[in-house]
Amino acid sequence: MNEPVTTTSATERARKRAAMAFTALIMLPLLVLSQQTPAPTVQPTGGAPATASAQPRAGGGLGFERTVPLIASGRWTGKRLADGQPDVSGDWSNTIANHNNFTDPQGGIPGDPQARGRQLGPREERAPSRVSDPADGELPYLPWAREKQHEFQVGFFLNTKPEYIEPLARCAPAGIPKSFYWHGYEIRQYPGHILFLFNSGSRIIYLDNQKHLPQNIKLWNGDSRGHWEGNTLVVDVSNLNAKARLGRTGDFTTENVHVVERFIFQNDNKRYNYVATFEDPDAFSRPFTVTIPARRWSVEDKTNGWHYEVPLANNPGKPPQGDHFERICVENNGGFGRVAVSAGNTGDKPK
Amino acid sequence: MKLQSLARGAALVLAALASLLLAAAPTWASDGASNPAKIPRLSSGKPDFSGIWETTSAADYDLEPHGARKDAPPGPGIVEGNEIPYTPEALAKKQKNFAARDVSDPRLKCWTLGTPRGIYYPEPFQILQRAQDVTVYFEFGDSVRTIHTDGTLHPIETDHEFWLGDSRGHWEGDTLVVDVRDFNDQTWLSRAGDFHDEAFHIVERWKLVDANTIDYRATIEDPGIYTRPWNIEVYLYRHREKNFELIENYCYTLDYDSYYPYPKQ
Numbered sequence: 001m002n003e004p005v006t007t008t009s010a011t012e013r014a015r016k017r018a019a020m021a022f023t024a025l026i027m028l029p030l031l032v033l034s035q036q037t038p039a040p041t042v043q044p045t046g047g048a049p050a051t052a053s054a055q056p057r058a059g060g061g062l063g064f065e066r067t068v069p070l071i072a073s074g075r076w077t078g079k080r081l082a083d084g085q086p087d088v089s090g091d092w093s094n095t096i097a098n099h100n101n102f103t104d105p106q107g108g109i110p111g112d113p114q115a116r117g118r119q120l121g122p123r124e125e126r127a128p129s130r131v132s133d134p135a136d137g138e139l140p141y142l143p144w145a146r147e148k149q150h151e152f153q154v155g156f157f158l159n160t161k162p163e164y165i166e167p168l169a170r171c172a173p174a175g176i177p178k179s180f181y182w183h184g185y186e187i188r189q190y191p192g193h194i195l196f197l198f199n200s201g202s203r204i205i206y207l208d209n210q211k212h213l214p215q216n217i218k219l220w221n222g223d224s225r226g227h228w229e230g231n232t233l234v235v236d237v238s239n240l241n242a243k244a245r246l247g248r249t250g251d252f253t254t255e256n257v258h259v260v261e262r263f264i265f266q267n268d269n270k271r272y273n274y275v276a277t278f279e280d281p282d283a284f285s286r287p288f289t290v291t292i293p294a295r296r297w298s299v300e301d302k303t304n305g306w307h308y309e310v311p312l313a314n315n316p317g318k319p320p321q322g323d324h325f326e327r328i329c330v331e332n333n334g335g336f337g338r339v340a341v342s343a344g345n346t347g348d349k350p351k
Numbered sequence: 352m353k354l355q356s357l358a359r360g361a362a363l364v365l366a367a368l369a370s371l372l373l374a375a376a377p378t379w380a381s382d383g384a385s386n387p388a389k390i391p392r393l394s395s396g397k398p399d400f401s402g403i404w405e406t407t408s409a410a411d412y413d414l415e416p417h418g419a420r421k422d423a424p425p426g427p428g429i430v431e432g433n434e435i436p437y438t439p440e441a442l443a444k445k446q447k448n449f450a451a452r453d454v455s456d457p458r459l460k461c462w463t464l465g466t467p468r469g470i471y472y473p474e475p476f477q478i479l480q481r482a483q484d485v486t487v488y489f490e491f492g493d494s495v496r497t498i499h500t501d502g503t504l505h506p507i508e509t510d511h512e513f514w515l516g517d518s519r520g521h522w523e524g525d526t527l528v529v530d531v532r533d534f535n536d537q538t539w540l541s542r543a544g545d546f547h548d549e550a551f552h553i554v555e556r557w558k559l560v561d562a563n564t565i566d567y568r569a570t571i572e573d574p575g576i577y578t579r580p581w582n583i584e585v586y587l588y589r590h591r592e593k594n595f596e597l598i599e600n601y602c603y604t605l606d607y608d609s610y611y612p613y614p615k616q
Contacts, residue, residue: 082394142616144616145614145616148614162607162610163610163611163612165610167604167607167611170604170607171603171604172601172604172607173493173601188479188481188484188486190401190479190480190481193479195479195486195488197495201493201601202488202493202495204477204488204597206596210594213598217598219598219599220599220601220604221599241613242613242614243604243608243611243613252613252614254613254614254615255613282615282616283614283616311506313499313503313504313506314503314504314505314506314507315502315503315504316504318502321501321503323499323503323506324497325513325517326463326494326495326496326497326513326514326515327495328463328514330460330461330462330603331462331463331514331537
């Protein structure tokens, strides 16, 4: 599936990582495979609140918690910005696996020819489905949509149609909700706006109670209108173009999907849960809820090639702080994304 | 005379001199249009550039004065002295770029426009401002530039990888002064093929001349390409239309958009 790629060490060059996100994308299947064997020292904790350390495993790599902490919606007692918003700005990342598999996040991609014969243990040893409702963790597809999802899942390894290549591999925004389990990301807050800077794509959340854009305008990241309810940022999302996939398992929504996201922040400001309800009667028999746990990353953490692509700023004589560089993708794209970009861009290096 | 009176006298003379100098110097501070009381400010007192801005100039078509072309409206140019001081070799390359502009301009692939081009490109950008940084969010390609205003310095390591450059800003009165460096050599400065290499260095000066207008100036240098530093100046106007906002424009996805019809029954 993937063409070989030579890249800089994942730990020594934070700047390269920031500027060359796509290289990491190519490497990802290998990275994830190496992470998928559960660590013997961590005990599965079922549905109980997480007790496992949120620290990355030795050598960095992908967060591998198996549980979702309980965080209740309620009052915000943490620090606030001058405009009254809870101050949740900074760097965040998911704590459970990546986008390979939507409903079995630590289960690898079904049909992966690179799985190297590795056997998965019992399902309960792995993190729960991102689908927290229905209770069975499955997406409640209508029959035609389940068939389509399966086609995309099988096609992902065949690449026999352009639409089988995940758009993210072509540097498209990861979309909703995939952006929340695709690398770490930064939240910046302003009066009237919240800005999410993802590894691939960005989102401006408007805190203005305005109507959505006209429905003929369809967008990778949709149109987001939010407000705060105590410790919870509630965002109504419409106008999605439904071109981004939910994972490498072929999961999708249609462009008539309506999403209500709830970002429920823990009052110690170290954790939040993303809990989003998707309504999409064109493809699903009922609404479903997606839950994605996240935790804060800071300079107390080591730079991490997945969760925290933030090097230390050049700030002599002052306390350490993180630096944020530009994010570039399409301009540096290569590998299998190469087939997709415009004619003439056939090299790894832009000319 | 007592010492105290002497000091007072000297202070008065100095004050008089200073006001004379201020009155005579062609500084922005003396410009009646830039009454500091009338520009938006953050609670810190610093000018607040928050908002959506766009040029009305034809600078992106050609930075230098130019008559109408089939692919460009005419414009008086934004280069001080009218001409970009290319070396002879660089001028030859610029002319080659110009001849091939309908296929070679990186903007046609929706690649990050770079600095300063994104600023005077004819598509809006939004400024989101905090004490520690000024975020410039370009509608074109949804690219995001961060101007750090927290006192941090350029990274020690310089490896010429940035499309937008590394931007570190500080305030000189009401002017945001930004030093931008560590560029790659991939971006153009205009559709006319103006270009640079990795030694490209820009010092920007951002100043609100009134609540709805930014005077954007930049000094540009690149010793291998230009014979001397040169200056540009362009005004940026605030979008004030009702309900105006940026609309997502990941235009590089348009090349493959048709491959992803949303699934239907």
